[in-house]
Amino acid sequence: MLRTVAVLLLEDIAVFEYGVVAEVFGLDRREDGVPKFDFRVCAQDPGAPMRTSSGGRIIADHGLDQVASADLVVVPATTIRDAYPAPVLDAIKAAAEAGSTLLTVCSGAFVLGMTGLLDGRRCTTHWRHVDEFRRRFPAAIVDADVLYVDEGDILSSAGTAAGIDACLHLVRRELGSTVATAIARRMVVPPQRDGGQRQFVELPIPASTADSLQSVLDWMTEHLTTEHTVAALAHRAKMSSRTFARRFVAETGTTPQRWLTMQRVLRARELLESTRMGIEEIARESGFGTAALLRHHFRQVLGVPPQHYRRTFAAD
Template sequence: MLRSVSALVLDELAVFEFGVLCEVFGLDRSDDDLPVLDWKVCGTAAGRPVTTTSGVHVVPQHGLDGLAGADLVAVAATGLSEYPPEALDALRAARDRGALLLSVCSGVFVLGAAGLLDGRRCTVHWKHADALRARHPEAVVEPDALYIDDGDLVTGAGTAAGIDACLHLVRRELGGAVANGIARRMVVPPQREGGQRQFVELPVPERGGDSLAPVLAWVVEHLDAGHTVAALARRAAMSERTFARRFVAETGTTPHRWISRQRVLHARTLLEETDLGMDAVAARCGFGTGALLRHHFRAALGVAPADYRATFRCDHDAGPGAA
C-alpha cells in the first residue's frame, strides 16, 4: 500500500518533471475522496536551495533523512552528470530496505550512478538512450517505452511520459479509480497508447557514399510506385547482387526496409498536414491499402495512424479548450 512518497531533488533540477511528481503525489485531493499521501521534498540538506534549469530555485524542506521510511522514493530529472555521494548512499539504503524507486527522465542516471540499474529494465528520453547505455552497460535500456515497470523499479521517459509512469504506479499500488481520479483532475488521459517511437525523428539513413544517391532520391519521389531490387539495380546500372551489397553499405539496411521506412515517413507528413483518408494516404505512400499502412505504421512507430494524426495534426481547429 502506497502511503508515503519522498522526492529527491538535486541541482540543475528540471522543473516540469519535478512538477509532475508534485502534481501526482503531493496534492491534497481529499475533496474528491482521493487518498492524501505523506509527501516530502528532500535535498542533500534541508533548506538548501536547489538550482534549476529554468533559472529559479527550489528549497527542499527535508534533507536526505526524509527519504528514510518512504514507501516510494522518486528521483526528479536533473542536468547534473555527477551526483553527491551521500545522495547515492541514501538511494541504495532505500533500495535495501525495500522501498519502491521511481525516476522521471534523466533521474534514471542518478539511479544508475547508485548501481541500481544493473540487470534491470529501464527507459529514458529517447535522446538520452545511447548515453544511458554507454554509462551503464549492465542496464537493459528500452528506449521505445513511455515507462518501464520492473517491479520495485519504475522508470519514465522524457517530460510528459513522467505523468504516464506516475499514474501507472498509482494505478498499480492504489487502484484504477484513484489513478483515474487524479488524471481527471489533471485533465490528462489515465493511459496513453504507443510509445516513444511516435515522437522520435526518423531521418533518412545516412549514406556512406553518393553512388546510389540519384536512385534513392528517385525512389523518395516515387514512393507510390512498386519497387523491386531488380528494377532498382537496373536503374543503378548494377547487378542485383552488387546493388544489394552497395545498398546495405550506404544506407545500413536492406532496400525493402529502407523503402518501407521512407513510406512511413511520408505517411507521417500526410497525416500531420492533410485531410486525406487512410486509403488515400496508403496509396500515395505506396502501401496500397489502409490495412497495410496501419501494419507498417504501427510496427515503425508503435501507434496507429489515426491516433498519430489525432496527436500531431498541425492545424487542429481551436475548440473550447484552446487558449
C-alpha cells in the same frame, strides 16, 4: 500500500519533471476520493535554495534522512553529470534496501544508474540520452522505445510527459483504477497510455488542432463494444484510411487496434474492481465479446488473468 512519497531533488533540477511528481502525489485530492499522500520534498541541504535547470530556485523542506522511510522515492530529471553527491546515492541505496519503490523521470535514471541498482535490470530514459546511458551503464538493460518500464521495485520513465504516465501507472498498480482515473481527470490527461508505446514518433504531430483525432478517440472509448475498422474510423475523421492510420500513430504512438485493445483492457479492469459481473459479462461490456479473448488480452497487458486481478484489487 502507497502512503509516503519522497521526491529527491538535486542541483539543476528540471522544474517540469518535478512538477509532474508534485501534481500527482503532492496535492490534496481527498474530495475526489484520492487518499492524501505524505509528500516529502528532500535534498542534501534542506532549506537551502537550489538552482533549477530553467532558472530560479527551489527549496526542499526535508533532508536525506526522510528518504529511506518513504514507500516511494522519486528522482526527477536533473542535469547529467559525471558524478552525483555520495550522500544522495547512499540515501537511494538505503531506501532500496529498506523496501522502497524507486521511480525515475527522464534523466533521473542517470542518478539511479550511479547507484548500481539498474545493473541487470530493464529501464528507460529519454531517447536523446540512451546512447550516453548505455556507454556509462553497460550492465543496465535499456529499452529506448517505451514510455516507461515497470520492474516491480524500480520504475523508470522517458522524457517529460512519460513521467505522468509512469506516475499514474504506479498509482493504478498500488491503489487501483478509480484513484488513478480521478487524478488523471483533474490533470486532464489520459488515464493510461500503454508503457510499451513508442516514446519517439518519427512522423510530426499535426500543428493544427482542428486536425486532432481527440473526438474520434473519445467516440471509440464511448463505443468499446463496436467493431471498429480503420476505414470506418477514417470516414468518421473525414480522412483517407492511409492518412488516418499515419495520423493515429503520430498522435497516440500506437496503432488503432492496439489503442482500442488497451482501452478495452482498462474498461475490463475497472469492472473487475468495482462490480461483481461475471467474466463473460465483463468481456461483452468491455468489447472483447468472449471470455477467452478477454483473458488473452488482459494477461498480455497486465501479466495476470482477470480472476487473479479481481482477487487482488476488487473493492470489498
